[in-house]
Amino acid sequence: MSRKKALKGKGSSNTPNSSPSAEKEKGKKVSSQANGVVHPSRPSLSNSGEFYDIAFKVMLVGDSGVGKTCLLVRFKDGAFLAGSFISTVGIDFRNKVLSIDSMRVKLQIWDTAGQERFRSVTHAYYRDAHALLLLYDVTNKSSFDNIQAWLTEIHEFAQQNVVIMLLGNKADATHERIVKREEGEKLAKEFGVPFMETSAKTGLNVELAFTAVAKELKHRELKEPNEPKFQLQEYVNKEMKGVGCCRS
Amino acid sequence: MAAEDLPSQFDVVILGTGLTESVIAAACSRVGQSVLHLDRRNYYAGNWASFTFNGLLSWIEEYKNQQELQITESEQEWRSLIEDGEEAVPLNSVDSSISNLEVFCYASEEEEQEEETKDLLTCPNAETVSEETNSDSTETQDTVTSDDVTESNVKVQNEENEDSAPKEQLHASDISEHSQSVEEKQPNRSPADPPAELQKKITYQKLLKEGRRFNIDLVSKLMYSRGALVDLLIKSNVSRYAEFKNIGRILTCRNGKVEQVPCSRADVFASKQLTVVEKRMLMKFLTFCLDFEQHPEEYQDYSEKPFSEFLKNKKLTENLQDFVLLSIAMVTQQTLTEEGLKATQHFLRCLGRYGNTPFLFPLYGLGEIPQCFCRMCAVFGGIYCLRHSVQCLVVDKESNKVKAVIDTRGQKIGCSHFVVEDSYIREEQRESIDYRQISRAVLITDRSVLPSESDQQISLVTVPPVESSGPAVRMVELCSSSMTCMPGTCLVHLTCSSSGTAQQDLAPVVSQLFHIPTTPGEDPSEGTGEISKPAVLWVMYFNMRDTSAMDSSCYSLPSNVHVCTGPDAGLGSDYSIKLAESVFHCLLPDEEFCPPAPNPEDIIYDGDAPQAEGRGFDESNDTEANKSQAEEEGTTNETNPENSEAAEMDSVAQETTLDTNPPSEE
Ligand SMILES: Nc1nc2c(ncn2[C@@H]2O[C@H](COP(=O)(O)OP(=O)(O)O)[C@@H](O)[C@H]2O)c(=O)[nH]1
Ligand SMILES: [Mg+2]
Numbered sequence: 001m002s003r004k005k006a007l008k009g010k011g012s013s014n015t016p017n018s019s020p021s022a023e024k025e026k027g028k029k030v031s032s033q034a035n036g037v038v039h040p041s042r043p044s045l046s047n048s049g050e051f052y053d054i055a056f057k058v059m060l061v062g063d064s065g066v067g068k069t070c071l072l073v074r075f076k077d078g079a080f081l082a083g084s085f086i087s088t089v090g091i092d093f094r095n096k097v098l099s100i101d102s103m104r105v106k107l108q109i110w111d112t113a114g115q116e117r118f119r120s121v122t123h124a125y126y127r128d129a130h131a132l133l134l135l136y137d138v139t140n141k142s143s144f145d146n147i148q149a150w151l152t153e154i155h156e157f158a159q160q161n162v163v164i165m166l167l168g169n170k171a172d173a174t175h176e177r178i179v180k181r182e183e184g185e186k187l188a189k190e191f192g193v194p195f196m197e198t199s200a201k202t203g204l205n206v207e208l209a210f211t212a213v214a215k216e217l218k219h220r221e222l223k224e225p226n227e228p229k230f231q232l233q234e235y236v237n238k239e240m241k242g243v244g245c246c247r248s
Numbered sequence: 249m250a251a252e253d254l255p256s257q258f259d260v261v262i263l264g265t266g267l268t269e270s271v272i273a274a275a276c277s278r279v280g281q282s283v284l285h286l287d288r289r290n291y292y293a294g295n296w297a298s299f300t301f302n303g304l305l306s307w308i309e310e311y312k313n314q315q316e317l318q319i320t321e322s323e324q325e326w327r328s329l330i331e332d333g334e335e336a337v338p339l340n341s342v343d344s345s346i347s348n349l350e351v352f353c354y355a356s357e358e359e360e361q362e363e364e365t366k367d368l369l370t371c372p373n374a375e376t377v378s379e380e381t382n383s384d385s386t387e388t389q390d391t392v393t394s395d396d397v398t399e400s401n402v403k404v405q406n407e408e409n410e411d412s413a414p415k416e417q418l419h420a421s422d423i424s425e426h427s428q429s430v431e432e433k434q435p436n437r438s439p440a441d442p443p444a445e446l447q448k449k450i451t452y453q454k455l456l457k458e459g460r461r462f463n464i465d466l467v468s469k470l471m472y473s474r475g476a477l478v479d480l481l482i483k484s485n486v487s488r489y490a491e492f493k494n495i496g497r498i499l500t501c502r503n504g505k506v507e508q509v510p511c512s513r514a515d516v517f518a519s520k521q522l523t524v525v526e527k528r529m530l531m532k533f534l535t536f537c538l539d540f541e542q543h544p545e546e547y548q549d550y551s552e553k554p555f556s557e558f559l560k561n562k563k564l565t566e567n568l569q570d571f572v573l574l575s576i577a578m579v580t581q582q583t584l585t586e587e588g589l590k591a592t593q594h595f596l597r598c599l600g601r602y603g604n605t606p607f608l609f610p611l612y613g614l615g616e617i618p619q620c621f622c623r624m625c626a627v628f629g630g631i632y633c634l635r636h637s638v639q640c641l642v643v644d645k646e647s648n649k650v651k652a653v654i655d656t657r658g659q660k661i662g663c664s665h666f667v668v669e670d671s672y673i674r675e676e677q678r679e680s681i682d683y684r685q686i687s688r689a690v691l692i693t694d695r696s697v698l699p700s701e702s703d704q705q706i707s708l709v710t711v712p713p714v715e716s717s718g719p720a721v722r723m724v725e726l727c728s729s730s731m732t733c734m735p736g737t738c739l740v741h742l743t744c745s746s747s748g749t750a751q752q753d754l755a756p757v758v759s760q761l762f763h764i765p766t767t768p769g770e771d772p773s774e775g776t777g778e779i780s781k782p783a784v785l786w787v788m789y790f791n792m793r794d795t796s797a798m799d800s801s802c803y804s805l806p807s808n809v810h811v812c813t814g815p816d817a818g819l820g821s822d823y824s825i826k827l828a829e830s831v832f833h834c835l836l837p838d839e840e841f842c843p844p845a846p847n848p849e850d851i852i853y854d855g856d857a858p859q860a861e862g863r864g865f866d867e868s869n870d871t872e873a874n875k876s877q878a879e880e881e882g883t884t885n886e887t888n889p890e891n892s893e894a895a896e897m898d899s900v901a902q903e904t905t906l907d908t909n910p911p912s913e914e
Contacts, residue, residue, distance in 0.1 A: 064252075092627045092848035113626035117252065120632040122292055122619035124489065127612055156300070156460060 052097045055106035056217045057128060058210070061150055062135035063143040064117040067169040070200035071135065072109055075210050080201050098214050105214045123157045131163035131213045136184075138168045138197065139176040144183070151191060163216050163232075164193045171197040171204055194233040196240050205240055212236050254631065254655070257662040258284045260835065261653055263339075263638050264669025266294040267821060268812040270621035271828035271842075272667055272835075273630055274486065279839040283630035284661065285622065288341075288637035292622060294669060295345060295792060295814050296467050298615030298732070301459035308788070311349050314342060326639050326654045334651070337641040337805070343671045345793040345814060347685075348749040355452040355692075355785040356769025449769060450694060450736060450785055458734040463613035464690055465732075466792065467815045468724050468741030470495060470708060471608040472594065473601040476825040477617070478608065484842035489620035491611045493730050494603030496705030499698055500575045504760060506698045506709065509575040511595070512604050522567070530568055534576075537592040547585055555588025556581045574720060575710045578819060609706050609724075612731045617821075624845060641666060641809065649808045665835050667810045670795045673803060680802050684794040685746035686817045687719075687753040693738045693782040697725060697761055704729040708819075714756045719744040721757050722819060737785065745817045750789040758787065796823055810834060 060068040069091055073081055076094045093110040110129075115121045126132070134150055136143040147166065154164065168184040170176075181197055188195030194212070198205045212235055219230035259281040262273050269285075270293070277283045291297050299307055330336050455462075471478050471492070481487035498509040510519040516527050516534075536543065550558040555577065559569045573579060577591040598606030610616045626632055642652040642660065652662045696703060709723035726732045726739040733739035740762075742754045758764070763772045763781040772778035796816035803811050810831045816823045829841050 092845075094848060113623055114629075115623070115626045115632045117631070118633040118636070120292075120634040122623060124612070124616045124619040125623070127616075128491075 052104040052106035054103065054218060054221060055108060056130040056214070056221075057108045057110065058131045058133060058213060059110045059125065059129040060112060060133050060135065061116065061121070061154070063137070063140070063146050063150075064114070066135045066137040066140065066143050067200045068133075068135055069111055071133075071167075071169060071198065071206060071209075072111055074200040074203060074206050075109070078203070080203075082201075096210075098211060100211070100214050100218050103218060105218050107210060107214055109210075121153070126154060126158040126162075129158055129162055130217050131165070132158060133165055133167055133209060133213070134193075135167045135169050136179065137170050138179045138181075138184070139170050139173050141178050144168075144179045144187075147187060163213055163220075164191075165209060165213060165232075166191070166193050166195045167209055168195070168197040169200060172199040172202045194236050196236055208236065208239050208241075212239070254284065254633070254659060254661060255282075256660070258282045258631075259663065260284070260665045260667060261638070261661060261663040262286065262667040263288075263653075263672055264294050264667075264812065265292045265618055265622060265634075266296045266669055266812065266814060266824075267618045267621075268824045268828045268831070269294075269667060269669055270618035270625070271480070271825060272810075272812070272831050274484065274621040274624040274628075275828065275832045275842045276835065277625040277628040277630040278484070278842060278845065279836065280628075281836070283625055284633070284663070285625060285630055286633050286636045286638065286655070288343075288635070288656075288672075290635045292634070293615045293618040294671075296465075296615055296618050298463040298465040298613035301455055301462040301464065303459075304462070304464050304788075308349065308351060311346055325658055329654055329658070329660050330642060333645050335643045335645050336654075337643055337650075337677065338674060339638055339640060339668070339672045340674050341637070341639075345671045345795075347791045347793075348751065349788070349790040350751050351786075351788045353452055353786050354765045354768050354783070355455060356449055357452050358769070450734075451769070452786075455692065455734070455786065461728070461731075461734040462692075462739065463615065463732045464739060465614045465741065466688070467614055468688070468722075468743050469614055469815070469821055470724065470819055471610070472820045472822070473598040473603075473606055473608055474594075475598070475820045476822040477820070480825055480842060481617075481620075483844060484624065485845040486620050486624050486842075489623055490616050492602070492608040493611055493706060495605045495607035495609060495708055496603075496702070497700075497707050498575055498605055499707050499709040500571065501709060501711045501761065502570065506761070508698070509571055509710075511576055511606075512599050515604070526565055526568055529564060530571075533562060533564060533568075533572070534592070534596060537589055538596050540589045540593060547589060550585040553585055554581060555579060555583050555585045558585040558588065570712070574712055578710060578722075580720065605708070607708060609726070609730060627845070627848075638668075638672070641806070643806050648806050650806045665808050665810065667812060667831060667835075670798065670811055670813050671793075673805075673811060677803055677805055679804050682795075682797045682802065684797060684817070686792045686794045686815075687742075687744050687746040687748075687750035688790055688792060689740075689742040689750060689754040689758060690788045691740040691742070691758065691762065691784050692733065692786040693740055693762060693784055694736070695782045696727070696738055697740075697782055703727060706730055711757050711761070714760060719747055719753060721754065723757075723761075738782065743817065745794070746791055750791045754789060758784065 060072060062068055070081060072091060072094060073079055076096050091111040092113065093108050095106055095108050097104050097106045099105075110125070112121055112125065115125070132154055134147060134154070136147055138144075151164075154162070166184065166188045168179060168181070184195055184197065196205050196209060198209055200206060212232055215235065216230060216232045260273075260276050260283050262269050262276075262283060262285045265273075265285065265287040273283050273285045287294065289297075291299075291303075326336065473494075481490070498511055499506050500509050501507075507521060508515070508519075510516045510522060510530070513531070516522065516530055519527065522530065536546065540547065547558060550561070556569070556573055559572055564572065572592065573581070573588070576595050577583070577588045578595075579588050579591050583591075595606050602608055622630075622632065637656045638653045639656055639658075640654050641650045642654060643649065644651045650663065650666045652660050653666060654660050696705075696707070697709065698707065704727045706727060707725045709725060711721040711723055713720055721742055721744045723743075724741045726741070728735045728737065730739075742757060744753055746753055761781065763778045763783045765771075765783060772781070772783070793814065794817055795813035798811075798813050800811070803809075805811065812827060812831065815821075832839075832841050
């Protein structure tokens with residue numbers, strides 16, 4: 001199967017993207033990215049039987065052990081997998097349909113399959129990501145220091161308009177914390193990307209990270225000329241829960 | 249990124265990430281073997297790799313440095329790890345499979361002032377790119393970050409044409425800015441009416457600046473739509489990691505003129521070059537070829553004679569003989585009749601599966617394909633390490649089998665099998681040497697050799713020998729929608745079996761088909777005939793060693809060492825896929841080769857069954873939907889060729905997997 005196949009926006013006639021401006025937007029995408037399979041008349045059904053209107057591909061990146069796989073499993077299945085076996089089973093990708101402003105947005109979320117462990121992620125992995133969640137571990141300084149290196153790789157191989165979000169994971173681990181929240185904020189500002197702290201263990205901000213990305217992608221895809229812009233960072237700031245106010 | 253130690257024992261250690269090794273890695277990992285997959289380079293796919301323009305320049309640099317390098321050996325380090333009853337077999341630390349590399353640049357070096365303002369907005373992240381390109385550092389250095397730009401980041405991405413964006417915001421927003429302007433440019437392009445801005449000559453600076461839009465393959469091959477590679481991609485579900493575009497047309501060059509080869513029924517009837525009689529003649533002949541085995545009486549007498557003579561005897565006009573021999577069968581004057589008929593038949597059978605020609609090409613280049621198989625290996629637990637090689641094999645003297653390898657960090661890693669690419673093997677381990685060479689040229693040009701309605705087509709061009717003694721040259725012209733070159737350029741690959749150096753073999757063809765400026769940026773003079781040819785902006789020649797004639801008898805190595813030879817000179821990849829399959833069966837005689845990977849949604853995370861099998865594809869409804877979708881698109885293919893083939897591949901993939909892999913109970 002082609003990787004783009006299941007990911008195209010599928011405008012049924014009652015969704016905003018059947019408006020002329022949305023059509024134009026799509027046409028643009030088709031020719032510039034060679035990936036615009038658009039089937040305006042076909043409703044879509046996901047594997048699990050869920051319909052969706054529009055679909056995007058989200059990739060997880062960051063050092064080994066920062067919690068990428070756990071974040072994915074937490075978001076998809078609401079579970080936390082502690083222990084080691086999880087790293088032995090590669091997760092290819094998982095799908096989840098979110099409801100965003102009465103639209104069903106399918107995220108197809110890809111894991112690195114462990115190839116980041118010795119810094120050997122294939123270039124092919126980044127090719128057509130619509131969004132990248134870049135993770136570090138707040139209890140591991142070197143995972144934080146490596147963010148710059150990951151960004152370099154992303155800039156080289158990902159689409160230029162890819163949505164990037166920086167996540168400081170394991171925010172629940174208060175005692176082992178080494179990277180302060182402010183440091184993460186500062187770094188994110190430096191690179192001009194939105195930022196939040198998450199915990200795959202408690203679930204803190206996990207939904208929010210994916211929802212924010214889905215909102216941003218959906219907004220871009222269906223952009224109406226006069227619609228106000230969607231402010232990703234603002235949205236995140238408003239919705240985000242601090243470590244303190246949550247369960248830790 | 250952490251410098252962890254590797255586990256100390258694997259079932260299979262594989263060195264080299266070319267196509268054959270990567271397929272073996274995926275196949276082994278898929279059936280539960282523990283796999284360590286290494287490559288000494290910092291990129292995947294070895295001689296199958298593709299590079300951005302800047303990446304290719306680094307590769308060229310590396311080649312040059314290696315030519316000067318004195319190899320100093322530090323064998324003593326690992327000597328201490330060899331125990332009684334063990335023997336060490338050292339491996340090569342340098343690769344000598346590339347030779348005669350020459351590069352010529354014809355793009356103008358000068359900066360174009362007018363464009364500079366535009367490019368300010370389109371330059372990629374200054375910090376990450378300017379080092380390599382040395383190009384835009386001056387104008388981007390002053391794009392300092394101000395503290396309040398973060399907020400504007402996303403906003404700018406949504407802006408249609410934010411020309412008024414304050415300069416200070418560039419740093420934070422450059423990524424989005426870039427894509428905006430690039431996306432705007434591309435769809436505007438049509439051959440009839442290119443915007444003034446794009447008619448402008450492409451400078452060398454521009455190639456560097458847009459370097460990441462190139463994906464330049466070292467190996468140039470196409471995929472037969474019913475060839476071994478496509479079949480394997482579909483069967484294994486590895487095709488989920490790649491996307492394909494079909495080859496739009498097949499061209500040939502006769503008497504210095506480029507023309508389209510009619511090969512499908514529709515082509516034959518639409519052809520203006522063929523007379524009505526020729527059309528009938530060709531259709532009749534091609535129909536015969538489709539099931540030639542049914543009519544042995546037609547070709548029996550020619551079984552010992554060349555296909556070319558058979559064609560003559562069939563009373564095809566010279567025109568048609570050339571078409572069939574060179575562009576359809578793609579064989580030589582000497583090829584025997586039956587082989588020629590088989591090749592013609594294969595071509596015809598591949599027609600129409602995904603489009604008008606029998607061929608597909610992976611978006612982003614052929615170098616994607618080994619990476620796709622590597623991902624499949626990783627998903628099933630294979631461990632990947634680039635920039636990491638093996639210094640020597642540890643052979644058990646008594647059994648004469650490899651029991652371990654010593655990696656470049658001096659770690660001893662046990663294994664039951666060792667699979668290695670040919671270039672890592674030293675001369676001492678070779679019994680006989682049967683090297684051939686492949687001659688390659690890679691060109692960046694400013695337009696197609698045969699402009700047409702759609703400038704977004706991939707073309708296969710068969711070029712008969714310039715002199716009768718010379719080799720027939722295969723040319724693949726890629727357009728920007730194949731994601732291998734920047735808009736406004738074509739990426740052209742020339743390939744032939746070598747008789748001399750790549751430049752000797754291919755430069756005559758290059759000057760026959762392209763305009764080579766005498767000074768960079770120069771225009772062809774009117775009325776010379778040069779004016780109608782595309783101009784070469786940049787060209788690289790090199791030879792690649794073709795080891796495909798070698799088999800296990802050519803090496804003196806333990807029986808559990810399996811050597812994979814590199815890419816061959818052929819158009820398809822069947823050779824490399826068959827080799828992978830045979831190595832796999834040698835390793836694991838009782839296991840299935842690349843059974844379909846389960847739907848990722850169906851892998852169950854359960855401590856007791858970490859390798860849980862999925863239930864296969866319970867998607868029968870989807871298949872029907874996809875099928876009709878593919879059919880629809882197959883007929884309306886013309887207007888939007890980029891999109892339909894991927895969808896068709898999908899439908900076939902599902903058909904095939906569903907047929908061969910009925911859902912198993914959970
Ligand atoms: N305390 C805590 N531990 C976590 C969290 N996320 C992951 N981990 C643990 O960190 C380790 C690595 O997680 P994993 O998802 O495999 O990381 P990956 O290599 O990035 O995929 C595992 O032992 C997890 O249990 C988290 O949010 N909080
Ligand atoms: Mg993981």
